[in-house]
Amino acid sequence: MERRGKETSLYWSQGLYETSNLDRGGNNRKKIEEFSRSSRDKLVQSKNKMFSKFTSILQHAVEALAPSLPLQEDFVYHWKAITHYYIETSDDKAPVTDTNIPSHLEQMLDILTQEELERESGETGPCMEYLLHHKILETLYTLGKADCPPGMKQQVLTFYTKLLGRIRQPLLPHINVHRPVQKLIRLCGEILAAPTENEEIQFLCIVCAKLKQDPYLVNFFLENKLRPDPKSANAEGVQEDFASPDTGQPLSEGPAAQQPEELKAAAAQSNHINNYNIVTSLLNLTKSPDGRIVVKACEGLMLLVSLPEPAAAKCLTENTDLCELLTERLSAFYKALPTSMDPLDIETVEAVNWGLDVYNMKDDAAIFTGKRALISFLSWLDYCDQLIKEAQKTAAAVLAKAVRERFFMSVMELQLMQTSEVGILTSTALLNRIIRQVTSEALLKEMVYFLLGEETGPETLASISQNPLRHRLVEHCDHLSDEISIMTLRLFEQLIQKPDQHIVHSLVLRSLGERNYLENKPQEDKEPLENGQPHESVDLEEDPLFGEDLSTDNRLSSPDWLSTSPTQSPDHVKPDGKTEVHKIVNSFLCLVPDEAKSSSLVDGTGYDTYLRDAHRQFRDYCGVCQRWDWRGSPKPIEKCHLDRPFFEGHFLKVLFDRMGRILDQPYDVNLQVTSVLSKLALLPHPHMHEYLLDPYINLGPGCRSLFSVIVRVVGDLMLRIQRIPDFTPKLLLVRKRLLGLEPEGLNIDHMTLLEGVIVLEEFCKELAAIAFVKFHAAATTSP
Numbered sequence: 001m002e003r004r005g006k007e008t009s010l011y012w013s014q015g016l017y018e019t020s021n022l023d024r025g026g027n028n029r030k031k032i033e034e035f036s037r038s039s040r041d042k043l044v045q046s047k048n049k050m051f052s053k054f055t056s057i058l059q060h061a062v063e064a065l066a067p068s069l070p071l072q073e074d075f076v077y078h079w080k081a082i083t084h085y086y087i088e089t090s091d092d093k094a095p096v097t098d099t100n101i102p103s104h105l106e107q108m109l110d111i112l113t114q115e116e117l118e119r120e121s122g123e124t125g126p127c128m129e130y131l132l133h134h135k136i137l138e139t140l141y142t143l144g145k146a147d148c149p150p151g152m153k154q155q156v157l158t159f160y161t162k163l164l165g166r167i168r169q170p171l172l173p174h175i176n177v178h179r180p181v182q183k184l185i186r187l188c189g190e191i192l193a194a195p196t197e198n199e200e201i202q203f204l205c206i207v208c209a210k211l212k213q214d215p216y217l218v219n220f221f222l223e224n225k226l227r228p229d230p231k232s233a234n235a236e237g238v239q240e241d242f243a244s245p246d247t248g249q250p251l252s253e254g255p256a257a258q259q260p261e262e263l264k265a266a267a268a269q270s271n272h273i274n275n276y277n278i279v280t281s282l283l284n285l286t287k288s289p290d291g292r293i294v295v296k297a298c299e300g301l302m303l304l305v306s307l308p309e310p311a312a313a314k315c316l317t318e319n320t321d322l323c324e325l326l327t328e329r330l331s332a333f334y335k336a337l338p339t340s341m342d343p344l345d346i347e348t349v350e351a352v353n354w355g356l357d358v359y360n361m362k363d364d365a366a367i368f369t370g371k372r373a374l375i376s377f378l379s380w381l382d383y384c385d386q387l388i389k390e391a392q393k394t395a396a397a398v399l400a401k402a403v404r405e406r407f408f409m410s411v412m413e414l415q416l417m418q419t420s421e422v423g424i425l426t427s428t429a430l431l432n433r434i435i436r437q438v439t440s441e442a443l444l445k446e447m448v449y450f451l452l453g454e455e456t457g458p459e460t461l462a463s464i465s466q467n468p469l470r471h472r473l474v475e476h477c478d479h480l481s482d483e484i485s486i487m488t489l490r491l492f493e494q495l496i497q498k499p500d501q502h503i504v505h506s507l508v509l510r511s512l513g514e515r516n517y518l519e520n521k522p523q524e525d526k527e528p529l530e531n532g533q534p535h536e537s538v539d540l541e542e543d544p545l546f547g548e549d550l551s552t553d554n555r556l557s558s559p560d561w562l563s564t565s566p567t568q569s570p571d572h573v574k575p576d577g578k579t580e581v582h583k584i585v586n587s588f589l590c591l592v593p594d595e596a597k598s599s600s601l602v603d604g605t606g607y608d609t610y611l612r613d614a615h616r617q618f619r620d621y622c623g624v625c626q627r628w629d630w631r632g633s634p635k636p637i638e639k640c641h642l643d644r645p646f647f648e649g650h651f652l653k654v655l656f657d658r659m660g661r662i663l664d665q666p667y668d669v670n671l672q673v674t675s676v677l678s679k680l681a682l683l684p685h686p687h688m689h690e691y692l693l694d695p696y697i698n699l700g701p702g703c704r705s706l707f708s709v710i711v712r713v714v715g716d717l718m719l720r721i722q723r724i725p726d727f728t729p730k731l732l733l734v735r736k737r738l739l740g741l742e743p744e745g746l747n748i749d750h751m752t753l754l755e756g757v758i759v760l761e762e763f764c765k766e767l768a769a770i771a772f773v774k775f776h777a778a779a780t781t782s783p
Helices: 002-025 029-065 071-088 101-118 126-133 136-146 152-166 175-187 197-213 215-221 235-243 261-270 277-285 291-305 310-318 322-335 343-348 371-390 393-416 421-437 441-452 468-476 482-496 501-512 578-589 608-625 650-660 667-682 686-693 706-721 727-738 751-781
Strands: 222-226 272-276
Touching: 071 101, 071 126, 071 136, 101 126, 101 152, 126 136, 126 175, 136 152, 136 175, 152 175, 152 197, 175 197, 175 215, 175 277, 197 215, 197 277, 197 291, 215 222, 215 310, 222 310, 272 277, 272 310, 277 291, 277 322, 291 310, 291 371, 291 393, 310 322, 310 393, 322 371, 322 393, 343 371, 343 421, 371 393, 371 421, 371 441, 393 421, 393 441, 393 468, 421 482, 441 468, 441 501, 468 482, 468 650, 482 501, 482 667, 501 650, 501 686, 578 751, 608 667, 608 751, 650 667, 650 706, 667 686, 667 751, 686 706, 686 751, 706 751, 727 751
Parallel strands: none
Antiparallel strands: 222 272
16 A cells, blocks of 8 residues: 555656656647646546445445344334424425425335235234334324325325235224224315325225225225204204213103113114215215326226125115216216217217227217217216126115116106107117117116016006006107107117016016917817918928928037927927927918019028028027026916906007008018017017917907918908019019119109018018927927
8 A cells, every 4th residue: 555655656746747847848738738637537546446445345344244224123214204304394385295205105115015025924014013003194194184294195195005005914904004094085085176186096996996805894984973863953962962971871851761772772873874985085086177087986986886795885875975976977968968869870879988988079080960978978878887787786776776766767758758759769769779788787677667667467458558658669669750660669679688577578478478369268169270271281291491301401500409498389289399390380481472472583582591590599589588487388278367358568569550561661660570570579488489479379359469460461462462563573673672683773663562572571481480490499408
């Protein structure tokens, strides 16, 4: 070291000497300056190397002599640093970001996380014990509530959120955790558009997630409060009585002293309510102007409604404004829709998920008036539907009933009952879209009760107008406006396909339950007929389509035929089950006379396509109806009240009336009428099958079935054909135009009739295919 110092001194003095000589000579000042800088740089580098080596040695020595502080001491140090700030500082207006508080809080979180990682699962370390024992969260809540220094509330919310999110062991069961958490929850959502909204929603969502993991913890957040009695002359005195400790001494006077203990206990309980503060805070945040905050708040509510705790479900529906939020916002979005909208726009607007309500009008090529409002309504409807679907069972029932009473009955019913054709068309199209979108069982049930009523007894001609809305909707299936008729028929078609047993029962089955459409006559006196002829006169055994060697194509090559299907009517059971189905299928296929058939003259319009569609649709229906209480065979005839007058029901009456006018109605109307009837025929209920698909039943006086209605239409058709020249060529031309095989040309006389004949032929083929599939399923599943 001494030697290095002498060398440096000598070097430095030599440099000065040389510099002096050069300077005295005055020949090259630039070289002198460069030499001087170079000498200084070398000296500085040498000193820096020496200092760096010295500090490194010193650091290692310190680490060896004084190891790091234990985590607990470090944790206490950071906490005391925060408390000392409040003791020593006099400037409480400086923002918290100008202090070391955020850094100390973050260090405390890191220490708690590190401590948990170093210990066995579930073991509480000394740092966590310190936090719980010294009620640090309570102190932080107080500081956050005072927001001192400014911005402290934001820091406290962040600390709580990270603490609950990072620590794996359950913290909420500790009273010194869930109590300050409950208090902090009350501070959230107090001020609309507050600067701490983002931190508030993050905190509330982590609490919701913790409650979802351990639902029993929600009981810590149901705060018991006294319900003030407005009828009491001294409400405060009543509260004091309930809140005061029980001394065990009887009251000397007053009516309460004369009540039994059970009644007093019940009275005390009835005056207590549970505050669900976290729900209240989330509801407040759903009113935020920030869409991201609203979505997060809705997610939190969805987590809370799904908790299985009965007390929480009851508190949610009785002591919060959740029902009001759902229904008021739904009503507001509906009322914001234009009074007139194109039904096609309503039907085809893209599917909307409530959390993804992102819409840019500038980028939308398919813009129409009211699209923004329609998407907002459908988005909120989707949220209501999903919320009720996820909700605890009793809560779901209450929420769905609230939607029925406060939206469907209070808002939609007025629109559906109006007389303006434009208004009827728009409101019916919206209702159809709502039916299509609803998937929750509870909301679907309440919507069905709203539309069809809750009655289950047989329908009579005198009772069809008792439910005005139901009566109006069914009547709209036969409206003077074809557009309204088609839209209403689509509505019922959509409704029939929903998984709710009450729909089909209310519309059809309750009128068929007693089978009193059958002739009330002893069985031995009956002569079975088919199209007015004895059964023996029909021979189908040589029909290649239904011969003994059915091909795999005709069987639809399905390995698993349906397990839930109706058995055959006892009146028509055959040993092998094949003759029966052949006769029924042939009855439908032969209904339309040959001169009125045109499908065989055009490729791709055969019967096989209907067979495949019928099999797929019947399988889907059986899957939906499998859990319903539908017997595999009709109600025994001896238990039926055949003497009661038969009424097919308002809905079937309108459909049959429409079917009877198929030759005189527009093509689109006919397609929709036959579509609804085929959906009903597909339902795997024995009475539905018998009434709609069995040509052999002997109807009672004045009764009609689907087959008998079609027979009358065919009879009318045969008379008309004689009066129309070149009927078959015209019929073929119309079919090709409908299929797009021929360009539109000159108008053809009797166009409506010709189109009706084509629909009739196709409908008969469809009914034949449905009958074949259902009978085949019954034969293959019967023992």
